[in-house]
Amino acid sequence: MTQYYSDIINNYFLESNKILTGEKTAENSLRRYLINTSGCRIPYINPFDKTVLKYYKYVPPHMCSDRKPLIESNQTSIRIVKSELKNYDVKNIKELLCGYVEFSVNNKIQQQQVKKSYDYENRKRFHSFEDSVNIYSEFIQVLCFYEMKKIYEDFHTFIIPKKAKFEIDPIKKTKRDNDDDNSEKLSVIILGVDSLSRLNYLRQMPKTNEFIRSHKPFEFFGYNKPTDYHLDKYMRINEKLIGNHLIGVSYYCLGNRFVTDFLLDYANKFILNMTYSNKKYWSFFWATALTHDYLNVPSNNDMSFLKIFKSLVNNNVLNNSMVILMSDHGLRWGSIRETFSGRLEEHMPLLLIFLPDWFKKKYKTAVKYMRENAYKLTTHFDLHETMKDLLNLNNFKEENLNDRILKTRKDRGISLFLPIPENRTCETAGIGVSWCTCNQIKKISIGNRNVKKAVQVSVKYINSLLKNYNRCAKLKLSKILSASLSSTNEDLVIKSKNKISDFIVSFLTEPGYGKFESTVRHLTDINKMSVVGHVARINSYGDESKCIFNENLKLYCFCI
Template sequence: MYANEVINSLLRNQTFSRDQVCNHPYLDPFEPSIMKFYRDVGSLRCSEDGNWIKVNNGTFWIDKEARLRHGKISCQYAPIYRKDEDHFRVGDKKSFDNEVISAPADVIQVSCQSGLFGAKYSNVHTTVAYNREVHERVNKASYDQLYMPLNVLMFGFDSVSRNTWLRTLPKTHKYFTEHLKGIVLKGYNIVGDGTPQALLPILTGQTEIELPEARRGKPDAKVVDGHPWIWNDFKKSGYMTQWGEDMCWIGTFNLRMLGFDKQPVDHFWRPYCQASEGLHKYNKPFCLGSERRHKVMMEWVKDGFQMYQNRLKFIFAFHSEYSHEDSSTLSWADDDLLGMLKYLEENNYLNNTMLILMSDHGARFHAVRESMQGKYEERMPYFSFRFPTWFKKKYPSEFKAFKNNANRLTTPFDIHETFRDMMKFENKPSENEKLPRGMSLFKPIPKHRSCTDADISPHWCACLGWNVVSATDPITKRAAASIVDFMNSLTEKFRSKCHSLSLKLIKSAMVMQSNPYIARFLGSADVDGRVPKESKGAVDKSALYQITLQTTPGEGVFETTVKHFASVDKFVISEREISRINKYGSAANCVYNDAPHLRQYCYCK
């Protein structure tokens, strides 16, 4: 398909509501031109020799099957503790053989040998260890003050659009929507570029720019401990808190930011991630012995439910290594994610849990991202909720609002407000006519909500209608040149390290005038809301250009939204609306320590 044909099909095939300002396009998940970017990756096979150590609910022991295969086995274990954000320490070693051991820490290093000269085993395991301080705190908690005393389990994958979830996790999606009656947010829209811009609004209610400076290399930058993390609010309300993400070497709050000084939650995945990553090269890809690495994270989640069975918990687990750069391999997680959901349901854990399956954004660095549909999908990640079966009866108005909101424009800011409403529900009418940026999903979101209302810039708004413009158009060419000049200005202080970039190619360009439905819509002209009331006045004359271009040297591909003010013939560009959509790898290592936030623009000399 040519770009203009794709654009037209996207804008025609909408589940369109005439009286709703924002309508996301309908995109066929299995459209042939998109499916060519996906491949069958088969099954993920790890070591056939099963792991010698079993771990569950804060305990570990030597597996019976390992004894049958290898005879007498003697082992040593040592606890691993977090030292700081970048280091861990190993405790004293102790021997064991036949007994079940209570884990002294969430992470344990184990080495074993069969007989005097037999086979050896070495691995790092994780569980949710018994922590007396945490248990005493949560056992004292009274949940009477909470509006919705529910566990929160949020499990996510990096870079998964709503459509990619359907393509790669079909079994999980079917079970979640048909058996568990989960609700998918079909109007969910990102508010910025990358994982931090997705997770910070969810976890803090603010953007990175609004929060205290935490970027490496920036004056007065500080660790992120002082951010208003939602897990601290849950902790104050008596919850156990648990948070983890894999690929810790590019952690969401560590790659560009200074990370945490103190451990942020009761049970933290990062020490396990750091202690185990050195073993990756000795194992099959994505495996630790016979265990698939993603399943280790799922077992850790299950351990959290077992260890704190009757107490409330906030658990957020985020997995990246399958989907960060290649969506096809995400299919390896389908059976195990389905298994985790079935385990939680069959053991009655979901009867008191708000379950969230989600992603931060769609594909950013995959080949599909350069297709027109891929651009839209990046802006529409998978986000879904499931409530206990009794929830509808106890909270009828909140459940009704939530169901209706599933088809409205929603954002990460709304997830944060939804969490806050769980703890303390306030149903006071706003005295301000302007809609708040974040709106709880337990309250009606109006149909007239726009991307502007939700603080979504035009670059990220999936409900805007763009029209293809020629790459040879004079304004387009000048806009592209201004983008390259702007990027060069960002790296000017590092010119001794970074090349000055030049425009090599305009790959595609689109222009958008104000959406007429947004610009002219005033409300409904009839009591049924079927006839729109529109103004006949002039609309904003400014134009937005979305340009995908390639620079040299380095062959970087960028997608940028630039605003053109025709009256003064001026281009305005924001760094927030520049996306690097191909990998830069080690080409920017010269500014990795001094200015990691500039890596996407820097091609080292």
């Protein structure tokens, strides 16, 4: 075991009561269930359980370059970092020419000009500067030449105020403002991390986690998976021109900088610009590159997220914003996905919510409900309702809360500022059987007659999806890997009198040796089986499906 994980594990067991998983960590570690309500039981799993620890390895921080950036940016300008000139072999500063090119991601002509490899002679629209310069464009390409040869290239973003695309009716705006009991409103900042389960966050981002805990967020242990400013086109240009260290389909680096730092630097600039301008806003930033395909690489994000959270604290952003750190789901394939913990983790993403101290004091009942909901079954649907709640702070008045509780108890999505029913089930929360973590699971023999039939039904279902694609092979069963029975009842024994039995089966097919997992429902009274939800691919398909462009069917197609 590496010293890295040894340190994290020691920290987890020694300090967990204080910083890792909230007030009930010690209690949870001694009991069977993390969530234990009449409608849902989710088992407690130690993030460092020996059954999963063997899949983890220390991935050292990746170095994009042995040289630091030659040009840095702040909120309004760029500057040459003269202390770095020697690392770029610049001996005579008079021979150095640095400048920038403005471009718009929506202007195809400008995009094509930026995509050209600029040399010393091809410098149209090139604005040179000697030390620093203020920038008035949202996107710029920066270049430096020394002795007429290009030695440096990078991209920077800036937050430039934009005109509103539509005007709010002044009468409606005045009425809306008057409806609130004060002028205080919350901005919303969502920082998302793709494919990162709550447990893998604890393993991979300990420094961020420890800092975050000191500011007492609400952590949702039963979270189960269902603009004017955007970076997508900008990032694609970056990847084509300065992307490097390609791992799988993702770049680690853009020029000298870590790809996550590009995104979070933009997020930080946007947040600070809006904060300093005293504007209220809703923002959504989603990091994908280093977490979507890898179990251990997310550790490289730790310092990046720690940096932005420190900035939010130091600039008092938490005092006027709801800040959310979240993910969509856990890792969906790989060796760990074949374990019980890995399967559970895929369905249990991360959700941490920060609220200002003044808000907690003023709306004590609503905040009390949020605290209690941390130990109930919750979903993305609930988070959506929570966002809607923030549009009007009157929603959090005591009398309004009581009235709304009765109206929303049976809704699929319920604001986290309202009490989630104690008897909530996956069905009432809108979670399909395939994704439900509340059901009790018991392993059963792969030789069970119903298990064999469930696997046959699953393979037949996959082939039915591929029947119109003659470039995809017809799949055959190679091997049954595991089988379990899923039940909401305490009694998990298969009985012929049961009307419904849900089988979770994993199996291997050929050609290609794809590993799949499916949930098959058996209606015992009529002896009928059918796939519930979808069949999940739990190992990577690589280039096996390159002959097909349907993203959903790539999971199943083996090209012939």
